[in-house]
Amino acid sequence: MSEKKEIATFAGGCFWCMVKPFDEQPGIEKVVSGYTGGHTENPTYEEVCSETTGHREAVQITFQPDVFPYEKLLELFWQQIDPTDAGGQFADRGSSYRAAIFYHNEKQKELAEESKKRLEKSGIFKAPIVTDILKAEPFYEAEDYHQGFYKKNTAHYQRYRIGSGREGFINQHWGAK
Template identity: 55%
Template sequence: MERAIFAGGCFWCMIQPFDSLPGIQSIFSGYTGGYVENPTYEQVKAHETGHTEAVEIIFDPEKISFSDLIDIYWQQTDPTDALGQFEDRGDNYRPVIFYFNEEQRVAAENSKAELAASSRFKEPIVTAIEPAQKFYLAEDYHQDYYKKNPENFKRNHARREQFLKENW
């Protein structure tokens, strides 16, 4: 098994696209990239930790590759917005592909370059690619949020969904 960590705005919206794919063993909402140990949602939301909301995916590379996961990731985000995603604003919602090794870093950089060269977006691709740091699980009520709170999830996901329909 391998790990992938992606940040793309609210972690609630980043679980569903990966959740039922073959080769995905588990996926969790959490926080990473900051300087506070064991951050809480309230601390991250208040910009007190340097952390970004993210998802950690444990996957079987024999069934789904890191590159495949990146392709799915791009289709969930606005890669031209470094200051958050959709209605989620701030550094705690910035888009980031975190890598665990050189192979993942190269795959992420190549994929980003391909997206930029595609001219799909008029603005530059600004999604960060950074080394993975410790991942802290979010509180239980954030895990599988889209399943537990489908109506609220749908409302929170509406702007993202519209953007994705228009651009992908």
């Protein structure tokens, strides 16, 4: 088996909810919560939430493409978000919660654009797909208390996932897993 590793970066609203779906897959080495896409170096959570940094909450995934290909990551990403929402994700509003795929090379860009077109044509969503596909920029790791939040604060995580509307939306569009 190859030990080849790649990086994928996705913004899907609150990063707490973006870790678990990827963390549980074979070939995923690690999933880190953080901030990317903005102009402030080493931003804090409070700065990002203030909507002044230009950053989005995101996850950076180190994966083995021979075990879990980038195409499968994209498929899983689309199933975690509302790709028709340009104002944030679920209960979280503002630019720091806007969904995006941050590509690290031309192949990722091409695959992301193809996956977006497939989703648009699928008819799953009636509104246009507005999720951005952007060149990866520096990624800043979030504070320790945000890392692996679903494991550290299971009950809070579950309440948030349901209360934000994410869980219901995913079940409605993709079925309960």
